[in-house]
Amino acid sequence: MQPDVMSLLLEAGMLLLVGMSVVxxxxxxxxxxxxxxxxxxxxxxxxxxxxxxxxxxxxxxAANQSGISAPVVAAxxxxxxxxxxxH
Amino acid sequence: MDKLALLWQSTSxxxxxxxxxxxxxxxxxxxxxxxxxxxxxxxxxxxxxxxILTNIPLAGFxxxxxxxxxxxxxxxETGVFPLLIFMGVGAMTDFSALIANPRMLFLGAAAQFGxxxxxxxxxxxxxxxxxxxxxxxxxxxxxxxGADGPTAIFLASKLAPELLGAIAVAAYSYMALVPIIQPPIxxxxxxxxxxxxxxxxxxxxxxxxxxxxxxxxLLMTILFLPSATPLVGMFCLGNLMKESGVVDRLSNTAQNExxxxxxxxxxxxxxxxxxxxxxxxxxxxxILGLGAIAFSMGTAAGILMAKVLGKFSKEKINPLIGAAGVxxxxxxxxxxxxxxxxxxxxxxxxxxxxxxxxxxxxxSAVAAGILLALxx
Numbered sequence: 001m002q003p004d005v006m007s008l009l010l011e012a013g014m015l016l017l018v019g020m021s022v023v024x025x026x027x028x029x030x031x032x033x034x035x036x037x038x039x040x041x042x043x044x045x046x047x048x049x050x051x052x053x054x055x056x057x058x059x060x061x062a063a064n065q066s067g068i069s070a071p072v073v074a075a076x077x078x079x080x081x082x083x084x085x086x087h
Numbered sequence: 088m089d090k091l092a093l094l095w096q097s098t099s100x101x102x103x104x105x106x107x108x109x110x111x112x113x114x115x116x117x118x119x120x121x122x123x124x125x126x127x128x129x130x131x132x133x134x135x136x137x138x139i140l141t142n143i144p145l146a147g148f149x150x151x152x153x154x155x156x157x158x159x160x161x162x163x164e165t166g167v168f169p170l171l172i173f174m175g176v177g178a179m180t181d182f183s184a185l186i187a188n189p190r191m192l193f194l195g196a197a198a199q200f201g202x203x204x205x206x207x208x209x210x211x212x213x214x215x216x217x218x219x220x221x222x223x224x225x226x227x228x229x230x231x232x233g234a235d236g237p238t239a240i241f242l243a244s245k246l247a248p249e250l251l252g253a254i255a256v257a258a259y260s261y262m263a264l265v266p267i268i269q270p271p272i273x274x275x276x277x278x279x280x281x282x283x284x285x286x287x288x289x290x291x292x293x294x295x296x297x298x299x300x301x302x303x304x305l306l307m308t309i310l311f312l313p314s315a316t317p318l319v320g321m322f323c324l325g326n327l328m329k330e331s332g333v334v335d336r337l338s339n340t341a342q343n344e345x346x347x348x349x350x351x352x353x354x355x356x357x358x359x360x361x362x363x364x365x366x367x368x369x370x371x372x373x374i375l376g377l378g379a380i381a382f383s384m385g386t387a388a389g390i391l392m393a394k395v396l397g398k399f400s401k402e403k404i405n406p407l408i409g410a411a412g413v414x415x416x417x418x419x420x421x422x423x424x425x426x427x428x429x430x431x432x433x434x435x436x437x438x439x440x441x442x443x444x445x446x447x448x449x450x451s452a453v454a455a456g457i458l459l460a461l462x463x
Binding site: 005008009011012013015016018019020022023024026027028029030031033034035037038041045046076080083 | 185186189190192193195196199200202203204206207209210211213214221222225226293294295296299300303304307311312433435446449450453454457458461462
């Protein structure tokens with residue numbers, strides 16, 4: 001029984017190393033990809049759409065995933081803005 | 088007299104076993120936690136009720152021919168339900184905080200240490216007499232550290248179906264307990280000054296970036312980690328439906344009606360796995376213990392990574408947001424925000440914490456893919 005556990009432990013240790021390295025590697029590559037996308041998007045900016053769509057599209061998703069209603073988000077934003085101006 | 092005996096035999100009273108009564112009590116406890124304590128009620132109500140139904144003697148809910156048997160067979164054994172939920176979660180997720188500050192992916196990656204560290208711990212538990220976890224069992228248990236219900240159920244159904252009930256209950260219970268588990272660890276690992284750090288406002292992310300992002304994630308998963316494509320693919324589909332803005336009807340269905348319907352059946356099916364012979368074991372205790380350890384390790388690893396990242400970064404990073412790396416969207420981000428506000432009532436970290444939070448979802452899906460590829 002004991003040697004069995006030792007070999008399993010060894011395997012688990014390997015999984016720990018390999019798993020964490022792959023997760024980091026994958027997400028590091030993703031960081032590169034996101035930066036690349038941002039660079040391309042900045043290089044070829046969208047036409048007039050950008051300014052028209054942005055304000056209306058940003059609020060609802062924020063309300064959706066955090067479960068905080070739009071008016072509350074608006075109030076928080078306003079408060080933060082005011083604070084920033086004061087300091 | 089004969090008829091009376093026959094009647095008696097057809098009642099549950101004559102057939103109750105101790106285990107069934109205990110499991111019904113567990114089901115009632117889950118209902119209590121959901122209804123009175125408001126712990127993940129959307130899931131614990133169907134799970135708790137499913138646990139009661141499946142333990143009714145003579146009714147045979149979980150035997151071939153029974154309702155719960157088929158729901159489990161159709162939805163969980165095939166892996167369909169968790170994947171549909173993942174699509175809905177994708178349709179609810181806003182990646183803009185992550186796209187604006189992609190380095191937050193490091194925090195989502197670090198928090199996955201909770202998964203792999205627990206995998207090691209689960210195997211080490213084999214040294215204690217009474218525990219016999221195989222590598223597959225240990226992997227399925229460890230994914231609790233990903234703090235992501237559908238991922239945990241998906242992986243458990245593939246690697247260790249007999250432990251699924253305990254794993255799902257542990258995963259959802261600890262997700263509900265995030266506001267209790269995380270803050271002490273966050274306070275322990277950071278000092279007042281670090282908690283006070285204010286972060287620069289995030290840039291505005293263009294619509295086009297948000298549309299390309301899920302496609303880029305999918306492409307990379309296809310290339311490097313095909314075993315994670317069921318999870319990541321459905322997630323990206325949901326997210327693309329939302330961000331593309333051309334299929335609002337589908338996106339709304341995925342994040343409302345569909346996810347609600349699937350949640351009911353998923354909960355019932357998980358509940359049907361809470362039978363006495365599978366749940367009332369020493370392993371369940373081990374799984375519950377390991378789950379708590381997994382959560383704590385993930386939180387700690389995220390915070391420590393945020394500190395390291397802050398050292399090498401031009402912009403300041405509040406280490407608290409690292410705790411949100413353990414997915415559990417959006418609860419973990421809210422907890423970060425709350426702990427931040429305790430130190431400085433003007434420091435709102437919610438949007439900053441959403442970055443590592445959604446990075447954690449991707450991270451745990453990737454970790455699940457790795458475990459499937461290496462252990463499954």
